[in-house]
Amino acid sequence: MENAKATDASLVKAYIQGNENSLSILISRHQHRIYSFIYSKVFDKDIAEDVFQDTFIKVINTLKRGKYNEEGKFLPWVMRIAHNLVIDHFRRNKRMPMFENNGDFNIFSVLSDGDLDIERQLIKDQIECDVQELIKELPEDQLEVLTMRIYKDMSFKEISERTGVSINTALGRMRYALINLRKIIEKHNLILTN
Amino acid sequence: MKNLYTKPSKEEQLKNMNPKKETIQFLLSYSKALCITEYQKMKFDTVLN
Structure with missing residues (x-):
């Protein structure tokens, strides 16, 4: 107590x-x-x-x-x-x-090993093949810039030096290449997602 | 039979909250076992079993 x-x-x-x-x-x-x-x-x-x-x-x-x-x-x-x-x-x-x-x-559900499974890898390869075919429809100057930037991983400075145009022109060509690519995709009703 | 579809509010949950008896028991035992020995200006902790 x-x-x-x-x-x-x-x-x-x-x-x-x-x-x-x-x-x-x-x-x-x-x-x-x-x-x-x-x-x-x-x-x-x-x-x-x-x-x-x-x-x-x-x-x-x-x-x-x-x-x-x-x-x-x-x-x-x-x-x-x-x-x-x-x-x-x-x-x-x-x-x-x-x-x-x-x-x-x-x-x-959030963590994964990051690698694609076989099916997704096949789809990814197919999409990459399709895109390579699609870009062939682009005008020559746009195709050249897009190839150098995306596939050769060159900077716009290097692209401008290689192609003999200004950086702004190279940037413009890249922009038009992407716009035209989107138009081609829409025109053909293509779905390019994994 | 009447069903309850609500959970008790947080305040109600807090009303009956207490630590486990084991935790309290551990603290009391720790307190009994802890021995502080002073030597000159230093203090040493000893936990006796």
């Missing part, structure tokens, strides 16, 4: 002097507020449990090392520690995000 009435300050003092039971009273007195505060930020019971545990490990270490200044603010002090640990948790998670699979979201 006496313990129930004891203030936080007196319990902390008793704990520092070696009364382990005082810590038990302090935890049971404040566990709900501290745990709900943490849970309201992280929304995960396991993480809230971890943060709660880390909070009190810090509290215990600080009290036992005699570094705690009694100002009658035990709960705000513990809440501040919990708050800082929650921030640490989110910082750590930002650097290394953790995904959990649940019914609504599956990480493997």
Whole structure:
């Protein structure tokens, strides 16, 4: 009964002097507020449990090392520690995000090995063949610029030097090549997507 | 039979929130096991089993 009435300050003092039971009273007195505060930020019971545990490990270490200044603010002090640990948790998670699979979201729907399967590879090859045939219908000057830019990976500066036209002209030819290519695709009702 | 189609609100969920007994027990055991030894100006932590 006496313990129930004891203030936080007196319990902390008793704990520092070696009364382990005082810590038990302090935890049971404040566990709900501290745990709900943490849970309201992280929304995960396991993480809230971890943060709660880390909070009190810090509290215990600080009290036992005699570094705690009694100002009658035990709960705000513990809440501040919990708050800082929650921030640490989110910082750590930002650097290394953790995904959990649940019914609504599956990480493997986002992650893949990046390689195309056989069918898609065949489609891709077919599309590339079709495009190579289509560009042959472009005027010679546009075909030349497009081939140099896309297939030879040359810069517009290099293209202008090679073809003897200005960079702007090369850019213009590339633009018209793409516009004309789109027109040809629309005209023939082609679908060139994988 | 009456069905409930709503979930309890976040506030209601928070009302009955408490850490697990195991966590509390661990903290109390940790506190009992932790021993700080002072030597000159240094402090050493020892966790006794």
